[in-house]
Amino acid sequence: MTLSFLIYKVILVLIIFAITLLVATYSTYAERKIAAFLQDRIGPDRAGPFGILQPLADAVKMFMKEEMIPSVSNRMLFIIGPGVCMLTACMTGVVIPWGPSMNIGGTEYPLQITDLNIGILYLFGVISLGVYGIMIGGWASNNKFSLLGAIRASSQMISYEVAMGLSIIALVMTTGTLSLGQIAADQPGAHWNVFIQPLGFLIFIICAFAETNRAPFDLPECETELVGGYHTEYSSMKLGFFLFAEYINMFISSAVISTFYFGGYNMPFIARFVHDPNWLAVLGFVFLFTKISFFIFVFMWVRWTLPRFRYDQLMNLGWKVLIPLSILNLVVTGGWMMRMEIYHFFIK
Amino acid sequence: MITTYLFYLLSFLAIMFGSMVVLSKNPVHSVLYLVLTFFTIAGHYVLLNAQFLAAVHVIVYAGAIMVLFLFVIMLLNLNKETEPHKSIWLKASAAVASGSLLVVLVGSLKGASTIQSINAFNPNIGLIENLGTTLFRDFLLPFEVSSILLLAAMVGAVMLGKKSIK
Known part of the structure; x- marks a missing residue:
């Protein structure tokens, strides 16, 4: 591990951190514009041309608002809650391959911070920790609505993690690796995993909606029943952290869906026109971001189209539909992979 | 280091x-x-x-x-x-019991010799490929039997969670 390698990694971490924050910031603007488009309105258009400075105005507003900490709350945990939420949201970007390796002056520069050989498990672990921020924040507020929101969030996350894990296991069976870099590299051209695992993809994207607490699964912050849900008592930038973490989670989920099922940085026919590895890396980065933008759009499209589930419907969908379907997917995948052995066993 | x-x-x-x-x-x-x-x-x-x-x-x-x-x-x-109020006698007896457990543990560890492993330790055994191969080839039966244990626990939990058993 040389010094230049270390410096390169630090720079990469900073760039990806900055991009994550930038994308999350502009997702708030995109959300407003898409909501306006779907409801036949104009949306924010006052701050700057087409309102593109709106996120800045929002951020300034968030920072300038008065900070309220309820006197009956558990002060330390009340402050830690949004921090944990933000931390776990930012931790997942580490294992995502943002593009193929660059080659400058004979040295390989991978566009992935670290290619863990247990990348999927790392991702899954960080996702399962994400609920702590909401639970701690909701409980520490010492408010019944916040507590109900926190409890809804935790039971929802635990329920949907099971189906998500089972759909990922089917994917791991077909790819034969747990490293995200390897999964992205194994889908050249149009050999995307979505064609091999269509049912798995469907289950995964539904669970991703539930894990990010996005509509139609946003029961933890259901305003018609729970005032504001787990962040009822929060104000100023602490509230901003909770909301911002949701947008970061959405960005990372879109990146994970693109990498797992839609070829990551790969694009059909591109190897025929571009041969220079550095240009391929740059184009791969652009393609990945195109896919991510599309999935962020899908997240918003669904939010402004579908009504919210009722809580018993949510649990029924999770335990009685998605888990049996993902087990079926697992069995069918295993059967297809072992088809020659089964054929020989029964025919001969 | x-x-x-x-x-x-x-x-x-x-x-x-x-x-x-x-x-x-x-x-x-x-x-x-x-x-x-x-x-x-x-x-x-x-x-x-x-x-x-x-x-x-x-x-x-x-x-x-x-x-x-x-x-x-x-x-x-x-x-x-x-929190239920505990009497001073309960606290004292808990302290004595756990203290004597500490004495026993320290005493037994002091006299123990370092365990010499028979097989050479493979430092890569914890990596996922090696672990999977070991579990599904050398220890297949115990691995599958432990899953039956989990199934039994799950069935028991469902039985307990049912409101009325007919």
Whole structure:
């Protein structure tokens, strides 16, 4: 591990951190514009041309608002809650391959911070920790609505993690690796995993909606029943952290869906026109971001189209539909992979 | 060299968080300290080159079981007022019992010799490929039997959760 390698990694971490924050910031603007488009309105258009400075105005507003900490709350945990939420949201970007390796002056520069050989498990672990921020924040507020929101969030996350894990296991069976870099590299051209695992993809994207607490699964912050849900008592930038973490989670989920099922940085026919590895890396980065933008759009499209589930419907969908379907997917995948052995066993 | 320092740091943190689990008055704080203890133990697994075990430890213990613990404790809303008052005799006998356990443990560890392993230790055994091969080739039967144990536990939980058994 040389010094230049270390410096390169630090720079990469900073760039990806900055991009994550930038994308999350502009997702708030995109959300407003898409909501306006779907409801036949104009949306924010006052701050700057087409309102593109709106996120800045929002951020300034968030920072300038008065900070309220309820006197009956558990002060330390009340402050830690949004921090944990933000931390776990930012931790997942580490294992995502943002593009193929660059080659400058004979040295390989991978566009992935670290290619863990247990990348999927790392991702899954960080996702399962994400609920702590909401639970701690909701409980520490010492408010019944916040507590109900926190409890809804935790039971929802635990329920949907099971189906998500089972759909990922089917994917791991077909790819034969747990490293995200390897999964992205194994889908050249149009050999995307979505064609091999269509049912798995469907289950995964539904669970991703539930894990990010996005509509139609946003029961933890259901305003018609729970005032504001787990962040009822929060104000100023602490509230901003909770909301911002949701947008970061959405960005990372879109990146994970693109990498797992839609070829990551790969694009059909591109190897025929571009041969220079550095240009391929740059184009791969652009393609990945195109896919991510599309999935962020899908997240918003669904939010402004579908009504919210009722809580018993949510649990029924999770335990009685998605888990049996993902087990079926697992069995069918295993059967297809072992088809020659089964054929020989029964025919001969 | 750096792993030695990391080992001491992680051990110190594990013991500190572990004692905070017992010492903190608020049950929610106890659970959160227990989560931190699990993280330090996962760090120990990484130092032993058992990354799979570390990841699964975090997913299962910190990500699932402790969330359920926290869930139940938050619902019960335990705090200092609801804690039952324990008599001084109970506290004294608990101190004597745990103190004598400490004496026994220290005494037995003092006389123990270092275990010499018969097989040469394979440092890559904790990597996921080797672990999978070992589990599904050499220890297939125990591995599958343990899954029956889990199934039995699950059926039992469903039976207990049913409102009326006909």
